[in-house]
Amino acid sequence: KAGVTQTPRYLIKTRGQQVTLSCSPISGHRSVSWYQQTPGQGLQFLFEYFSETQRNKGNFPGRFSGRQFSNSRSEMNVSTLELGDSALYLCASKAASGLSYEQYFGPGTRLTVT
Amino acid sequence: GQNIDQPTEMTATEGAIVQINCTYQTSGFNGLFWYQQHAGEAPTFLSYNVLDGLEEKGRFSSFLSRSKGYSYLLLKELQMKDSASYLCAVRDWGNTPLVFGKGTRLSVIA
Numbered sequence: 001k002a003g004v005t006q007t008p009r010y011l012i013k014t015r016g017q018q019v020t021l022s023c024s025p026i027s028g029h030r031s032v033s034w035y036q037q038t039p040g041q042g043l044q045f046l047f048e049y050f051s052e053t054q055r056n057k058g059n060f061p062g063r064f065s066g067r068q069f070s071n072s073r074s075e076m077n078v079s080t081l082e083l084g085d086s087a088l089y090l091c092a093s094k095a096a097s098g099l100s101y102e103q104y105f106g107p108g109t110r111l112t113v114t
Numbered sequence: 115g116q117n118i119d120q121p122t123e124m125t126a127t128e129g130a131i132v133q134i135n136c137t138y139q140t141s142g143f144n145g146l147f148w149y150q151q152h153a154g155e156a157p158t159f160l161s162y163n164v165l166d167g168l169e170e171k172g173r174f175s176s177f178l179s180r181s182k183g184y185s186y187l188l189l190k191e192l193q194m195k196d197s198a199s200y201l202c203a204v205r206d207w208g209n210t211p212l213v214f215g216k217g218t219r220l221s222v223i224a
Contacts, residue, residue, distance in 0.1 A: 004156075033211065042216035043157070055124060056211045088154065103212075105149075105156035 006105035012112045018079040032074040037088040044103030086113045118215035125221045134187045142177040142207030197222045
């Protein structure tokens, strides 16, 4: 079974631009969560989608948004990029949105904002 | 609020045993997770504790004390490939998102 895939793997943008990142979950997984990872803050939760609905949202500004499609693929968008948005963006999928505890992470997208 | 603390860095010798501690303060508790993350790679699931006690899985064991807000990950017979960051994460109630600690970077030396 293929793992979680994320595209692109690396991205360089300039301040003020916007970016869209994509995540394809493991086949059959309907829950997708997004995280931002930085050396200073560690892994921080952005949002979770299940069956095209946002189920949970972290404490990030409205510039960060996401969506999920009917095939469970998810995208996240960051508008008006700031230097502090430079980070590794990870998505994780799991089979359901219940207490099923094992979530599988993708390799991440390394975003650099200059 | 939620707070998860773990040491920033640890160093241990190949073949030895190392214990990585994690303390947490959350409004509720519905499970504690340990993940391993090699540099430049995705985190991978290691263990899950929801009841007090020790869970053993091969060379890795995880312990939980809910009354003390404390967990540890025990790695035995250390190998060079165990050099990685180890992330402690807690779910405070229901199906809320996991809250991660900042991770412990373990270096295994010969």
